[in-house]
Amino acid sequence: MTVNAEIHAGGNTWRSLPAAQQPEWPDQEALRDVIAELESYPPLVFAGECDQLRQRLGAVARGEAFLLQGGDCAEAFDAVGADQIRNKLKTLLQMGAVLTYAGQVPVVKVGRIAGQYSKPRSKPTETRDGVTLPTYRGDSVNGFAFTPEARTPDPQRLKRMYHASSATLNLVRAFTTGGYADLRQVHAWNQDFVKSSPSGQRYEALAREIDRALNFMNACGTDPEEFKTVEFYSSHEALILDYESALTRTDSRTGNLYDVSGHMVWIGERTRQLDGAHIEFASRIRNPIGVKLGPTTTAEDALTLIERLDPEREPGRLTFITRMGAGKIRDHLPELVEKVTASGAQVAWICDPMHGNTFEAASGHKTRRFDDVLDEVKGFFEVHKSLGTHPGGIHVELTGDDVTECVGGGDEIFVDDLHQRYETACDPRLNRSQSLDLAFLVAEMYRDQ
Ligand SMILES: O=C[C@H](O)[C@H](O)COP(=O)(O)O
Numbered sequence: 001m002t003v004n005a006e007i008h009a010g011g012n013t014w015r016s017l018p019a020a021q022q023p024e025w026p027d028q029e030a031l032r033d034v035i036a037e038l039e040s041y042p043p044l045v046f047a048g049e050c051d052q053l054r055q056r057l058g059a060v061a062r063g064e065a066f067l068l069q070g071g072d073c074a075e076a077f078d079a080v081g082a083d084q085i086r087n088k089l090k091t092l093l094q095m096g097a098v099l100t101y102a103g104q105v106p107v108v109k110v111g112r113i114a115g116q117y118s119k120p121r122s123k124p125t126e127t128r129d130g131v132t133l134p135t136y137r138g139d140s141v142n143g144f145a146f147t148p149e150a151r152t153p154d155p156q157r158l159k160r161m162y163h164a165s166s167a168t169l170n171l172v173r174a175f176t177t178g179g180y181a182d183l184r185q186v187h188a189w190n191q192d193f194v195k196s197s198p199s200g201q202r203y204e205a206l207a208r209e210i211d212r213a214l215n216f217m218n219a220c221g222t223d224p225e226e227f228k229t230v231e232f233y234s235s236h237e238a239l240i241l242d243y244e245s246a247l248t249r250t251d252s253r254t255g256n257l258y259d260v261s262g263h264m265v266w267i268g269e270r271t272r273q274l275d276g277a278h279i280e281f282a283s284r285i286r287n288p289i290g291v292k293l294g295p296t297t298t299a300e301d302a303l304t305l306i307e308r309l310d311p312e313r314e315p316g317r318l319t320f321i322t323r324m325g326a327g328k329i330r331d332h333l334p335e336l337v338e339k340v341t342a343s344g345a346q347v348a349w350i351c352d353p354m355h356g357n358t359f360e361a362a363s364g365h366k367t368r369r370f371d372d373v374l375d376e377v378k379g380f381f382e383v384h385k386s387l388g389t390h391p392g393g394i395h396v397e398l399t400g401d402d403v404t405e406c407v408g409g410g411d412e413i414f415v416d417d418l419h420q421r422y423e424t425a426c427d428p429r430l431n432r433s434q435s436l437d438l439a440f441l442v443a444e445m446y447r448d449q
């Protein structure tokens, strides 16, 4: 085996370990063909960009910056359109502007975008009217329609995921570097339905202040080029390991392995088994890694994850994304933060206030209360304040569209409204106005900190 072949094999060491939440592909030969084809495709991101994000996350871990990570619960192939992508980006840019200006902190912007096509599920099957079919696992695996054809896992979908991610990333790069993300566009990002909402009006006032600040800096001779582009990174859950490892490549500069399907990947709550395939895979790649930590996580689990994923204790390498639930975070988070801090590791602590706060409304819709989301973030800030550690950021499921999936918010959505525009393929997302509300409230919390 040549050195390179050995290193590449490093991306496949997970294969001998139990891998949770993998689809049961009916045709293994078809899967092998797809993997071989994916292996021949060009990278979606460059290793150097992953390194740059790792440095930015290092600043988050050191308490010098704040991470805003957000996007769809599950991206869908039929939503790879200019409007949807622009709306999501616009929401994140607006939230970023609010957090930077009102929170007075540099914001690292990372989308749950261009690869977030795979979902871990609580149950392997779904039953409707006495008919049982495989559960929907994301567009990368099967279709949402409740038919045997749609629900049968089809490996050709992994190629569609690659192409959908590629098209999305291409447009995101064009938007973020081609003028759309210019800070002078802060008003333009608000020119639609959201403008008339309470958060849209609050945003408009903030945008005017940003304008004045930019004019002042302009008058002082600051180079206006500096505000024309924005750094924006992609991330998704590294769930389907056949896909992730097919897109794992050796960096010609360093000989290290990178998963070039996205800048940052995370391991979910359901797949973070210490002796499982996902952690093994993540331990082999140099991308910045996130791990979701739910309420059952012990301090020992967290310390072992650090040992496995960040043995060099490199700030920015490992991000712990806690998702405890509003009622649990104040009890469960302190011990984790205390013991990890005492170990000398410098991880970034991020709050996902979505996944511990899901419930089913009487109408059958999965939903979340905006107030619970907010309360979990509050608890996160309180814990970090009491321990003198840094609340490093938020990880949210959101969309730029005017959906009715989560209840509450300044432009209140009621339980009875849920059916109106309930469009998610999996979990409920904050809509644009709720996302802006959250950004303003988090900015206040950050400033108070
Ligand atoms: O997004 C997270 C999970 O995939 C989702 O919460 C699982 O939902 P389920 O419990 O309906 O399977």
Ligand SMILES: C=C(OP(=O)(O)O)C(=O)O
Pocket (backbone or CB within 6 Å): 073, 120, 237, 267, 268, 269, 270, 292, 323, 355
């Ligand atoms: C599945 C997800 O979250 P968790 O692993 O925290 O349940 C997710 O973020 O899409």
